[in-house]
Amino acid sequence: MEVWDLFDENRQPLGKQAGRKDPMVKGEFHIVVVACVVNDQNEILLTLRSPDKEKYPGTWENTGGALEAGEESRAAAVRELFEETGIRVRENELHLLDSQMEEYAFIDFYIVRKTVPVEEIRLQKGETADARWVSLSEFVRMGEEGKIAPPIYQRFCRLREKMEVFLKEDRRKERYPACRGKNRQESKKIVILGCSGSGKSTLAGQLGKIMDLPVVYLDALSWDAGWKRKPFDEFDRLTQSEIRKPEWIMDGNFPRTVEHRMDVCDTVIYLDFKRWFCILSVLRRVITNYGKPRPSMNPGCPEKFDPGFLKRIWNFDRRSKAHYYGYMKKLSGTKLIVLKTRKEVNRFVKQVEKEGRFVRGNFPAGPK
Template sequence: MEVWDLFDENRIPLGRTESRAAPVKKGEYHIVVVACVVNSKNQILLTLRDRNKVKYPGTWENTGGALQAGESSREAAVRELFEETGIKVAQDDLTMLDSQKEEYAFIDFYIVKKDVPLEEIVLQKGETTDARWVTFREMLEMGRCGEIAPPIYRRMRTLAPKLIKFLGIRKVSESRKIIILGCSGSGKSTLAAKLGKQLSLPVVYLDALSWDAGWKRKPFEEFDRLAEAEIRKEEWIIDGNFPRTVEHRMDECDTVIYLDFKRWFCILSVLKRVIKNYGKPRESMNPGCPEKFDPSFLKRIWNFDRRSKAHYYGYMETLSDTKLIVLKSRREVGRFLEKVEKEGRFVEGNYKKQKKK
């Protein structure tokens, strides 16, 4: 039976051990190591968990396991890698990519460069039943499809920036500055609120910056100053069009989400919103700006495509390192949010730029 050394929340040894069968108590931790093998093609080695395993049977994972009593972290990584794959490495061959603290364990994540033919991998009976080499993007796709053990996939998503840097592969960018554009009534504010919760990013509503109580518009100079203060922050989701600042925001962000909805759909959405919330302010507005019926507002919605759509798409074509995401229906928005739930800030863009003639 495996026996673990126990540590406190600061990774200081408690001078006690516990068997694997015993539950770890709150405030006590053991150490788990992960040994990620990468070949010269920048492919990552995954092994398939035995279908008789209690946790996550039949899913793919990196090699790893818990420190046994008296072991160092690197010793454990070398041992686990040999036991589960037959791959021999020295402790000095390991590069520590990160160490994370989870609920009851510290997770030490090592990476090692080594070319090993699949036929030479020796699988541990009762632990693993198959092995394969996959690219980083293939691994993300497997995770999205539920083929990778959930804890492994969560860790790999968290470590993605460091892993990408180590591998030297083309960046799969992390979204930290997102702007959401689109016609009024397309659901920009609702999407911003949901993304803010999913990604733990602060949400800035430009409508709230623009209007004072009683629907009195702030002077442009004051609005520009407030908007610029938000743009300078390290991370955000900014909801709103405001053409006078949109190009500046598109230059500063790393992700553009454009809701390209039909204008009749947007008008119906606004009318439903007015009926439902008449006399009450929306969450994305100042308290002194209650919902109201405004025919001129509906006219602007009807003319949005003619006034703004081509300009937004045209400027998106000029952006080089920015993720571009275009969503054209509520269903596409729903699917996008599901992807974000799985992939976090690493959802890729879906808009293909037009080829220049």
């Protein structure tokens, strides 16, 4: 019988398992993956559910299924795609389009570029009865006519805008090599810390493009238009929603949530720059972008001169630096990277371009 690991609403393991036929309990979730295959004509692969299936027999769907106990999300997507279609892909070919929380499951939706003739698709007995490639407009028409399994079409409608953006892009190239060696740990959840003006947001944007990871700017979650700070409970809720996703880069300090982010991440990057450098960077940013919001902020939050902000930068080392290093020294099994100059940052970015998500740490790890 298929067995699943169970998680709480923050996607943290509960140390419990359930079988496919076991009733789900409110507040407990398992993880489901969807592998949407797109060919070089921007057509989407659909498979026909077997008429013997208990739910939605004879309807079309994307490939997908639940994670087995002890399985990782990307590995499950690779497995499900091969089992149901015979299509082989590597984990680093999958692009995470989004992760959503439904009533009893987290849904990780991946897209992969692969062109395979229909006659070469190997159908899984008892699961899939047919396969076809359809255009985006045809997918929508089939969904409206009820030919696509309702949960699949509802999910697609929520992701349609992101899907359209993806389909307009050129074929995605492999952005990082396959893992070489057992000790090479892939980075999927990265926290970037450091004094304001050290370049956290810029580095987060660069890494997001190179490593094909979504970037979360905590400043954008914290401030509404007019520089009005969101209530703490709303900010915490928004942050938790991002943290529970399987892949991300998070830019921002925010001490109230930093320990939790560091507990769940696999990589911490700390920009330990001199305070005079950070102040000059902020002044340069204000002069260049005065009256306009920077890319990592919400519209309605224009760049401005704030003497109190400069004072906080000047006092950052005295008030915060030791705390962040203290957190880092407590971590075990987390890659720690400390960068102290712009040259080190540039060298690190070039290293990431070569090694991708398998980039190495340079700071001593905590106790084992």
